[in-house]
């Protein structure tokens with residue numbers, strides 16, 4: 001058996017796959033792509049993932065894309081320990097959360113990460129011509145437009161306000177899910193917890209925790225989930241120390257704007 005994960009340690013949607021692989025005690029080879037250097041656009045990687053995004057899992061002849069599809073594949077392929085509730089309704093609740101994360105939370109965190117630190121990193125590393133080339137290669141036109149607008153306007157982009165409001169709604173959804181339960185889809189850690197943790201960890205790093213300060217058990221769940229993840233055999237679970245230091249510097253520099261966005265979202 002050889003599993004190969006193409007990923008980037010800092011990427012939230014790759015982190016959720018790595019959490020599931022570690023939970024299941026799997027061994028895998030990793031190929032790290034430097035997304036800022038455009039390594040996702042090489043012809044060899046585009047054959048595996050035509051959208052030029054991470055993660056991609058290769059399992060022998062099987063090439064599996066899309067983090068949530070990868071996690072369901074891992075659950076089917078390596079059923080123990082199970083991360084899918086046996087109860088059909090709990091399972092539906094788990095899948096609804098995973099879908100909300102894919103459809104709404106991933107783009108929202110993407111916009112805010114982009115506005116707060118990624119655009120600065122890209123400006124430092126790429127010339128104007130290289131930046132133009134980078135955007136031209138983004139396969140999804142809606143994603144390209146969002147990235148370009150956020151690149152130009154940062155947290156002043158209307159997308160940033162919408163993203164904060166979206167995360168506020170997500171926190172309320174998590175609080176609802178936790179009523180009567182310790183984990184998001186019942187009494188056991190599931191694919192929903194693995195999917196939500198990286199985004200909530202990032203949201204906290206971006207100083208957005210006030211969004212869930214009054215949302216029931218969300219803060220307690222996040223602490224419990226991070227503690228759970230810290231016991232897994234994973235290196236660089238949430239990215240390198242230098243990455244976190246860089247994020248913290250940019251978050252501090254943007255603290256007034258972040259504060260203002262939180263104020264208008266409440």
Ligand SMILES: N[C@@H](CCC(=O)N[C@@H](CS)C(=O)NCC(=O)O)C(=O)O
Nearest residue numbers: 011012013035053054055066067068
């Ligand atoms: N729906 C996809 C989203 C993948 C995605 O957006 N990946 C980001 C990292 S979190 C990426 O590869 N970005 C590359 C880029 O922005 O050029 C999934 O869940 O796998």
